[in-house]
Amino acid sequence: MRLYLTALNPTDAVLEGFLPAADALGLPATVLTDRPGQWPAGVPVRQCAVRDPAAIIAATAAEPPAALLSNSDHLQEATAVAARKLGLPGKDPEAARRCKDKAVMRRTLAAAGLDPVRAVTVDPGTTPVVPADVFPAVLKPRDGVASEDAYLVTDRRELAARVTAIRRRRPEVALVVEEYLAGELRTYDTLGDGESLAVLGGWRTGLGPPPTFTEVSLDWAPPPGDHDARIRVLLDALGVGFGACHTEYVVRPDGIRLIEVNDRLIGDRMDLILTDLLGVPLFADVIRLHLGEPLAALARPGPAAPGRHARVEYVCADRSGRLTAAPGPVDTVRDGVRLSCRPMREVGRVAERTGTNRDYLAALHGIGPDPDIVRAALTAFRDGLSWTIT
Structure with a gap:
């Protein structure tokens, strides 16, 4: 087997x-x-x-x-x-489709009377027809990932320009235009066996400047009880409940609003960092669920159990060009904080700047006893490293 x-x-x-x-x-x-x-x-x-x-x-x-x-x-x-x-054992195929297709996800939640978001699908070769009161809006591929080709647009002129630019490179892609949900961006990360769902924890996400949505930092922030209860209702409506799932949402004055659901582990090395932070065999646990073991058989700490703080920062390319110098893997300790640098682009590679996580040059993270201490140690660590693009 x-x-x-x-x-x-x-x-x-x-x-x-x-x-x-x-x-x-x-x-x-x-x-x-x-x-x-x-x-x-x-x-x-x-x-x-x-x-x-x-x-x-x-x-x-x-x-x-x-x-x-x-x-x-x-x-x-x-x-x-x-x-x-x-x-x-495996995921529900229909639930997987609802998570991947952002237009279907929005329609499913709206039909259930949950989290209605104004959204318009733009099929290949068609002209966007978007009501004026939807702006500012987010334009993104219907089946997109990793913030690729996701842009904040403020009016129909900007929308038309972005659609034209995307179609020059990807004429076959279907797009979605949906109202912009401003707020504090957070994650909600879970494991499930189809019957029960366990929360691994969550992160507070920092974004780079608009109009793109590049994640530049994440701080450990387990979801409070009211967030947990609300998101479970939304995930239930989508049929999510088996294996790993990574959900992104914003906290607003009008409540919790869903951004997207990724029916897998959190990415960009965050899954490996989460394994280290929680001290659990996360990848083995996912495999065991797919072998048919129940969630109860896995030794799961609560999201607040680590008693430690973690912060992750991504080093992003600020221009197109060739990466000519960069640090290799680094592990060290400063002021009781375990610090790590892991390259995400090899030296010598030429790449265009995209405004997405494809611009990441390295992932840096620190794990320690206190948010302020971790942030200070990570800043000093980062200041001692350099990357050169020519």
């Missing part, structure tokens, strides 16, 4: 999280991917058209799967369909 992971390009979550976790569980693992040449030598990969459930099923025929899962936004629905046909 074997664990199969569907994936596109290589990610830290798979390479540093799921594959070592499978090995620790004594479970052979294979990555099914349509991009086998991009994966490092030695990683057990198999060519597969991973957006096609039938192809996923065929790729597992040689050795029966003990579990099948994905940590990719793009592959949750196809993987869920394949798992269901194979009789394996």
Whole structure:
């Protein structure tokens, strides 16, 4: 019996999280991917058209799967369909689709009388027809991820310009225009077995300047009870409840408003940092849920249990060009704070600045006893590092 992971390009979550976790569980693992040449030598990969459930099923025929899962936004629905046909524990395919398709998510919640947000879908080749009172608005791909091509637009002129620019590069993409929900941005991270849901914790997110929505920092901030109760109602309406899920929401004077639901672990190395902060085998726990173990079998600390604070800061490229100098991995301790730097772009690579997390050069984080101490130690740590783009 074997664990199969569907994936596109290589990610830290798979390479540093799921594959070592499978090995620790004594479970052979294979990555099914349509991009086998991009994966490092030695990683057990198999060519597969991973957006096609039938192809996923065929790729597992040689050795029966003990579990099948994905940590990719793009592959949750196809993987869920394949798992269901194979009789394996997995996500609800319809719930996975509701989370991925932002227009469907909004319609589902509105139909349930929950969290109505004015939103308009813009199909490929069509002209946006957006009421004036929707602005300021957020334009984003209907099936988008990682803030790619997400922009704040203040009027129809800006909207038309952004749509035109996106379509020059991606003429086939469907877009959504929805009212801008200003407020304090937070995350809500969970594990579930289809019957019960456990909150791992949450983060308070800092964004870079508009019109893009690049996450530049996150501070550990477990959701208070009223946030927890409200978000569970929203997730229930979407059918979310199995495996890992990462939800983003804002806190406003009119209450909790949902931004998006990502039916996977939190990304951009935050999953690895969360594992360190909580002191739990998070990736192994996700695998165990997909093996059919109940949530109650996992030793879960409460979100407030660590008794420590964590802060994460991303170093972002401020221009297009070649990264010519950068620190490698660094681990150190300052004033009782464990500090870490992990590169997210290799030296020598040329890249365009995008205004998304694709601009990340490195992830820095600190874990310590107090928010102020952690922030000060992380600032001093960052000041001692440098990145050069030419």
